[in-house]
Amino acid sequence: MVSRKLRYAMVGGGRDAFIGAVHRKAMALDGQIELVAGALSSSPDKARASGRDVFLADDRNHGDWQSLLADELRRSPEERIDFVSIVTPNHVHFPVAKAFVEAGFHVVCDKPLVHTRAEADALVAAVHKQGTVFGVTYNYTGYPMVRQAREMVRSGQLGTLRKVVVEYNQGWLATHLEAEGNKQAGWRTDPARSGAAGAIGDIGSHAENLLATVTGLEIEALCADLGALVPGRALDDDGSLLLRFAGGARGVLVASQIHTGVENDLRLRISGTLGTLDWRQEAPSELIHYPHDGPKQILTRGSPWLCESARRASRLPSGHPEGFIEAFANVYAGVAADIRARLAGHVAEPIAADYPRVEDGARGVRFIERTVASDASESKWTAW
């Protein structure tokens, strides 16, 4: 194993951005990854000012991602970044990710991955061709108790799955924020930058990923009703779906950004013949288990009786709250483990290299596309 921090560059995430700083904190947390280069904004001046804010050296603080890429390709292996982290608005993901992958770099990219299935397919193909690491920051699956849920479902503790309800409700877009100059609202409600979907892309894709990651169920058909319920909004801010899964299970997926006053209420319920699981992101250290033949159990992060995957995703003893950044950091820790294994010439240990991959991102793009198609259809069921 290389005895040094991994080096990364960031694209996007400058002043006024929200999620870039979260990525940086998540990478900094464990002292295993360091920021050494960047092109932090699409505006060159803002990019460089933002780079100075985070103490980038001048010669690695770029005004655009193309010069960052060119510069890294020139550098020696002793200096060169180990990977790039792409945290721009959605429409920039594809060109940046494709260019870095094709140049042989490992990549982490925010979600939703790209705008179209064609782009997604191209990116998957490029990653497969290069054989590089490609992580997608579906950060919610980094929570230890999500990993515990996955293990309990996959090992059969719930029996045969019958019903899954996943909801992601927020209230922050309950007013016409984008008309007031709010930057986050602006790009997320703009089809040119956000893609064909609004809430379904921004948070519905998290819901889909959480459902798929934990249950492994495959959607066979879906029936969607999307609405732009705030007058004047260009993209959906509320969506509800009925789901049918291969094997016969049924599901409901709700994603809304106009659920006034609600903060970030992502919740997953999975019910099978032997029990039910219930997890809420706003209380992420708890997983409620309803076995069919005994009292409800509150499983908590940090407990010795959790599965290894959950235990290893935790940094603190139980009762010492971990949160969003730790979950995010777990995605990066998985990516880092995979990169470190490759640097050492190994295949990474699966539990260590546990992170959402480019295929997960591509499936999310398909989910968005199929949902938008269903919404436009008068037939009840739209096939996957």
Next chain:
Amino acid sequence: MVSRKLRYAMVGGGRDAFIGAVHRKAMALDGQIELVAGALSSSPDKARASGRDVFLADDRNHGDWQSLLADELRRSPEERIDFVSIVTPNHVHFPVAKAFVEAGFHVVCDKPLVHTRAEADALVAAVHKQGTVFGVTYNYTGYPMVRQAREMVRSGQLGTLRKVVVEYNQGWLATHLEAEGNKQAGWRTDPARSGAAGAIGDIGSHAENLLATVTGLEIEALCADLGALVPGRALDDDGSLLLRFAGGARGVLVASQIHTGVENDLRLRISGTLGTLDWRQEAPSELIHYPHDGPKQILTRGSPWLCESARRASRLPSGHPEGFIEAFANVYAGVAADIRARLAGHVAEPIAADYPRVEDGARGVRFIERTVASDASESKWTAW
């Protein structure tokens, strides 16, 4: 006002029944209503044994409802019942209710009211013709905090409604109970006794009533997916619906009796431009209010700042838990207030005579019928 207890007869609710005893406790609670006659089972011997269990006098303890009705018609006004309470399995509701209404008696009937829209229309017409009191025990709307929610919605505290999610999840039918001789499971999963729907009729109808009572929203179109997920079951045990309301609001309704390990989780969330309300039947004394411009509030039963309708529906100070039976008793208290007002020659005060009426029951029957139709349809939307 008549200075005596009101007198009632019960049809159904004998040994092995579940809900009849709840009705009796609800009526007994406040010392304002007394049981004086009954035909407590469709089996004459069981009927009379059950009547003795509840201390009925022999001459008012009948083997069938027809003899009960005939006997009451013979009695003097000083003895005669003020109303009848019908707590039989669903398929018996219609003939009994119709006969008592046509004989001029006030009636309380359990839900779902009847099996078909034709029956429902006939019953509504009979009640209108007789001008009698007819209550339907949608008991969940008797909770004080449901009344508070209704007042807050109707008075505009949530602004324009946009999204409603109502769920009713139970787990008790997660196994094939009806094959094991369970009486409650038996009739509820039998189309001949339960009607065209299972879970949607048994609990989905409660969800519909709660939604309609609190919000006043009218369903314009619905899209249903019903399933009999337990192998061998004759009726749906799980259903999910997308809803579109007049005026543009959207909704989701879920009713499931195979949500393993879950007890009786009826929950209503209503979101408007100014705020959101969240109420859960398993913690019925709390109503969570999310205003768009300030902290979440926990409104609790018994508080002086609640609306009059909520305050008057409460018997105990806040912090002294009330429950299911009190909510049930509030439905009966509304019926009793209406009957007492008529006995005194008045029109009942609206807040006192607050109970679900035959029209609510008929709307519930229509909901079940439309849901079953939608489930059978390949079109996305089925009109109301």
Next chain:
Amino acid sequence: MVSRKLRYAMVGGGRDAFIGAVHRKAMALDGQIELVAGALSSSPDKARASGRDVFLADDRNHGDWQSLLADELRRSPEERIDFVSIVTPNHVHFPVAKAFVEAGFHVVCDKPLVHTRAEADALVAAVHKQGTVFGVTYNYTGYPMVRQAREMVRSGQLGTLRKVVVEYNQGWLATHLEAEGNKQAGWRTDPARSGAAGAIGDIGSHAENLLATVTGLEIEALCADLGALVPGRALDDDGSLLLRFAGGARGVLVASQIHTGVENDLRLRISGTLGTLDWRQEAPSELIHYPHDGPKQILTRGSPWLCESARRASRLPSGHPEGFIEAFANVYAGVAADIRARLAGHVAEPIAADYPRVEDGARGVRFIERTVASDASESKWTAW
């Protein structure tokens, strides 16, 4: 078994009273007990008006308890009450209870039982001499999950007990209510009517009873700090105690009626070598169990895996909330079972006749007396 309702008379509980109506509802709930006589107020006119409110016959609606007692003694066994329920302010408990016991009647009396240990001893002696039933309405121990906790502790599921924390916090006396003419506040803060203690008597006694009933621990020494924190108040409205139990366990007991905004927050935590239990009256259907070697469990009322004593104290399936009145009714159900067994010439079955007895009431009086003594002492420990 006698095939009729038990008959009772009530002393106290007229207009303006609070708890009398709760007792009546609790007794009415199950249809097994009926009110036939009463002296509902210390003011004769109010007594009779109150009796008419609850439909007492004129000849059994008395202006004072002495005439009630005399009248009952004159009546035939077919008419005579089976027991009397005493729900007056505290200072009236002793003379009424003593007179009815000495006349051979079964009695239910509210808590705290009497004002002094001498009175308590006299009452215990009278009950023992007469051999009559005497219940004390420590209603909180009537909750099913309190009975479950008792069973779990007594059967050793927590191992050796080490620490008990019982708290009873309310906020309703946070202002000087008694100066504003509030009847409930008036007598409860008046030493002549309430006794030597305020909050410690009114609610601290419930905390003591809950602790003793569930754990069986005996207080060896206590250290109390009582305060009348609202200026002008004549009795304590806040008290905190350190406790030492026989066998080495430690405890804390807090009772406060000036915990502003808090409703009725009685909570018991019991910790032993093998686990901890946590029960809160405001969510009475849940008992949280923290085993030392596995996940937390939420035990819920109505579950088949509860002990028989808890199961039989429940009327509804799990998830259908029961509350304060049901717990109260369970105390009366225990008394009724004892009386019915005696009427039938049997000894009552212990699980059926599960109710707090005169000795529990006497221990509560001692607790109040010892607490007041400790508060006045400069020594740390006051022996029991």
Next chain:
Amino acid sequence: MVSRKLRYAMVGGGRDAFIGAVHRKAMALDGQIELVAGALSSSPDKARASGRDVFLADDRNHGDWQSLLADELRRSPEERIDFVSIVTPNHVHFPVAKAFVEAGFHVVCDKPLVHTRAEADALVAAVHKQGTVFGVTYNYTGYPMVRQAREMVRSGQLGTLRKVVVEYNQGWLATHLEAEGNKQAGWRTDPARSGAAGAIGDIGSHAENLLATVTGLEIEALCADLGALVPGRALDDDGSLLLRFAGGARGVLVASQIHTGVENDLRLRISGTLGTLDWRQEAPSELIHYPHDGPKQILTRGSPWLCESARRASRLPSGHPEGFIEAFANVYAGVAADIRARLAGHVAEPIAADYPRVEDGARGVRFIERTVASDASESKWTAW
């Protein structure tokens, strides 16, 4: 402002330690502070191995703190650390802290500060003489909602305080762990390394600090009952105190490490004439406010209506959980703001430089000493 990361050295926190890694993560989180030197263990070999784990350069990776200090004193200002962070077991705090302070370094030290009041006084004097920054990692006061509570109390929103209850319960020492070779249990239950108190020093001191920080109340007298309830344990593992504050308020403080199965349940309740606050560390993003004249409110981290001090202590939008490490990081952020201000020749802005100081640490030492004295006393009250 200096445009670089602050540099620090760590003493303690090597392999097998628990809290050192938390300090490092807390400092790394925001990308404003970097680890450049250390002496991570009292064992030289382990120290150096631990330093390599965290990528220390060989020439700054020391076998003991004395050589670290000497080396730093030799280095130029461009290289020299800005501060040292001391995360050793308690008995090592004093000599290290004193030496670094006397050498003119800024210091952050874990709690409890030192073993005796004499040591505490000496340290306070040294800090005052040098005029250096000295932070104590009472990390719980770094939570945003604790800062919100402090602001609400200090600005009078609760009125006059009457009752404070602070509890800190854990279960991890419910067995005789120190006899099984557990390192954390070993030093914490050893008087030579932990000081005169066990649970009261380890977690009771957090409770005292939380209470004092939020309320500003001064303890006038206390009454303590400490126990070593696990057989064979050398220091208290459970303690309960009655408190009397200047001005008349009353309090209860409980600290227990034998509350089986409980994780890290620090809770503070503060009640005044106008309302009550309730905060629990295990759900740190919520602060429950019980105003005397309206519904309970749930104040949540990240909300725009919080005070500036709370808002600035938050990194993520509401609903995106922050936890223990962020609170810890806020203490370090306060220290860093103070150091940066000094480097720039300014006085730090109070809201920025919000951290527990050496005087808080000294008061905590006095609290421990007075508690141990009270426990040994037969008088009820021990003066502060």
